[in-house]
Amino acid sequence: MGDASPSSATAGATVVRRVPYVVAQGGGEIRYSSYDVLVIGGGIGGLTAAGGASRRWNVGLLTKSSFDDTATFFAQGGIAAALAPFDSPVLHLRDTLAAGDGLCDEAAVRILVEEGPERVRELDRAGIRFDKRKGQLILGTEGAHSVPRIVHAGGDATGSVVAGALVDAIIAGSRVELHEHEFVVDLLTDQGRCVGALSLGRDGELTVSLARAVVLAAGGAGHVFASTTNPDVSTGDGQAMAYRAGAVLRDMEFMQFHPTAFHGSENPTLLVTEALRGEGAYLLDRNGGRFMLGVHPRAELAPRDIVTRKAHEVMMRDGIDFVHLDARHLPCPHLRDRFPTVYQGLLKRGYNLCSDLIPVSPASHYFLGGVVTDHWGRTSVSGLYACGEVTSTGAHGANRLASNSLLEGLVFGERVVRDLERYLSGSRPSVRKIRLGLAEESREGNRGEDVRRLRRRLGLIMSRLCGIVRSAEGLEEAETVVAEVRSQLRLPGRDPEELELINLLTVADLMVRAARMREESRGVHLRSDFPTRNDALWRRHIRVALGAQGEPEVHAERALVMAPEEEEKGRSA
Ligand SMILES: Cc1cc2nc3c(=O)[nH]c(=O)nc-3n(C[C@H](O)[C@H](O)[C@H](O)COP(=O)(O)OP(=O)(O)OC[C@H]3O[C@@H](n4cnc5c(N)ncnc54)[C@H](O)[C@@H]3O)c2cc1C
Structure with a gap:
């Protein structure tokens, strides 16, 4: 000991x-x-x-x-705060509740939107170089915000x-x-x-x-x-x-999947910020059609879950694993100045934001x-x-x-x-x-290549069965595979990679259990077998804690209810 x-x-x-x-x-x-x-x-x-x-x-x-x-450090778009004269914490509250699809804790959101502006002003006063024009903060637009309110720095290098x-x-x-x-x-x-x-x-x-x-x-x-x-x-x-x-x-x-991650083989993948759509970039299917038109009044600037679902649906329909982001109609000097990270990142990958269609697909975010x-x-x-x-x-x-x-x-x-x-x-x-009560034995641990193989398997199975679209059948299989991967791991030695895999397995296990339990579709959780939101049964949070027997104890608790009209207004408007 x-x-x-x-x-x-x-x-x-x-x-x-x-x-x-x-x-x-x-x-x-x-x-x-x-x-x-x-x-x-x-x-x-x-x-x-x-x-x-x-x-x-x-x-x-x-x-x-x-x-x-x-x-x-990698955050691109910026920080949302109601700082403009035409904006208010109430508007920001409404947008946040709408995006949250009925599960926000309204009191927490109020704190966020009411205290947020002062926190951002403090950073500004501390000398953080936010992007400004004539001494005034430049405010960007992003999905599901009803007004421009995104403070940014270095164009798209806010983080x-x-x-x-x-x-x-x-x-x-x-x-x-x-x-x-x-x-x-x-x-x-x-x-x-x-x-x-x-x-x-x-x-x-x-x-x-x-x-x-x-x-x-x-x-x-x-x-x-x-x-x-x-x-x-x-x-x-x-x-x-x-x-x-x-x-x-x-x-x-x-788990929120961002609809516009650069579609390539690397992981992590380059994010192609939502702020680009805020500046007017389109999302196109394989025939060049703007597939978000008619899906939501804000089209490409709908809440993120709605854009991701539609992009996924279009990819399935067209039998390809990406859609296109099109910024070619926007002024090139502006794109280069406003989005230097994305612009340079894409150039490195062989794409020019000003002249090429950019292949994008959803990635966990x-x-x-x-x-x-x-x-x-x-x-x-x-x-x-x-x-x-x-x-x-x-x-x-x-x-x-x-x-x-x-x-x-x-x-x-x-x-x-x-x-x-x-x-x-x-x-x-x-x-x-x-x-401490630490076990004393020396442990050999797992071989690095085994850890990496198991981690790849976990990632692939989670993406396929517990990703953007889920079903009871798929989640059951995911649960089995997660348990199987876990059983193949020996007690860890002192390699952070092993410890990370144990943590990933813990999170995956809890995610699958909760996803199985939530028999409805809401926000980023889409069940093909329960395709609609069910407030009567599922305006609830699923809570989990370690039980006395070492197994997770999972239960659903009623969510704090918010004014439904506030929430509905923003989601469909
Ligand atoms: C590409 C990208 C772009 C984004 N853009 C935006 C944006 O524009 N606006 C926005 O609001 N949000 C954005 N987000 C989300 C946002 O960046 C994150 O949610 C936020 O930065 C999280 O901050 P954090 O401090 O909680 O965690 P992080 O910034 O991820 O920091 C986590 C820290 O914990 C440490 N850590 C983790 N595990 C251990 C351990 N076992 N032991 C010791 N240390 C540990 C890490 O080393 C790290 O220092 C973006 C996210 C990504 C990935």
Whole structure:
């Protein structure tokens, strides 16, 4: 049993785990560190929480890769906020509820849209170089937004500009201990309270980081599927480790597929931002017909789930695995200036945005499911906060409105900071010493090639059977294959690839179970055998937590009801 403590340790605690930690100690030493607040993740959620918390507390931040390897860094379109004189939080609320297809928590959305503008202004005041004309923010249009409200930077390089500035500010403040390439394996809990995390360094050594509070901001899980826009880090580690630590997860069936990822063989694939359609680009079928006309009054700018479904339907109908994005009628200098990332990315792949039809197809993009939090980022595990894509705050419902997720990271990351004041100012004892209960054996683990083969199999099966269109039969098969893949894995050694596969399997398993249970179609969840939305039975969230026997306990809970007229107005208008 591992024992981790500082030399001056006085207090002790015994960690009680219902499930074993994923790694074993294997006889090696365990390093130790201690913070007031430990943040896991270096995207917008983690950076916002760490930057804010460090004004008062001693903060450590761990990321499993580098700061430029996050979904945040790759974000293109921008941040949605009601900043224009012709806009208002009420309009933004209405659009968000409409996109969410009946499952948003209206109170969470209100917080998002009402606090969002001030968070963006703060970034602007802090000197983040948003795109402006004559000193005024330029606001873009994206799908399902009724007015232009997308703040962007570097044309279509919003994520790298914002993330870069946040990291620079944290480094300049030198109040956060930053550790890149530190893979968090598991959360540490002591009698139901989260007291830190166990991580694996690049050198293969384990570290115990004790903390009075932990903020989980480990992002999404796009790599559950074979084709994704998500960076390599998005393997559902946060959702899986929170689940193992006893946190409640929700909405795990909802994975948003972006309709316009570049259609090629690479994974992750290049996103061809929705903002291009906001500027007037069309979606065409193989005969050059604009297939979104007549499907929705906003045509190519319909909510993302509607565009993805239609693109998928057209691909099936035409017997090809892509559709075309056409921006050839738009002024070329403008395309080059406004979309430098996409323009250059396509050139590298042999396509000219100004003169070529661009082959695009749906790819997994944003995970709506995750760790349940209240409006202050508190999870069901005491001492464990969460923000960003790893969460289910209720702000997105069954389908996220474009450019609302960077906003969510900012708004709820800041709320976490405010609540930490309350939580840490109380009489929270520091945990000085813990008995880990790590298995001691040395493990050989799995061969890299086996791990990669199993991961490919998982991705393909999830894409085919639990992707854009689902059915009871397919989901049953998916459940069997997920279990089969899991059974082929030996206990892991200390290779992050193995640990990621375990996490992907956990997320896939929970996703399939929830997708089987939801016998209706809503938002991004489309069941061919239950093709319509069924509010009478399914205006509910599916919640899941680890049961006492080590199996998931899944149940449906009634969703907080919103004003239906608000929601309906935007969805069909
Ligand atoms: C290509 C692309 C374009 C997008 N464009 C937009 C847009 O224009 N507007 C918008 O609002 N949203 C956009 N999104 C979505 C948005 O970028 C993400 O939802 C958001 O950035 C998530 O932020 P995050 O902080 O939660 O996670 P991320 O930014 O993904 O950061 C996750 C962090 O957690 C760390 N991590 C993960 N697992 C572990 C582990 N086991 N141990 C340690 N660290 C770990 C990672 O290393 C990383 O630092 C886009 C997404 C993609 C992929």
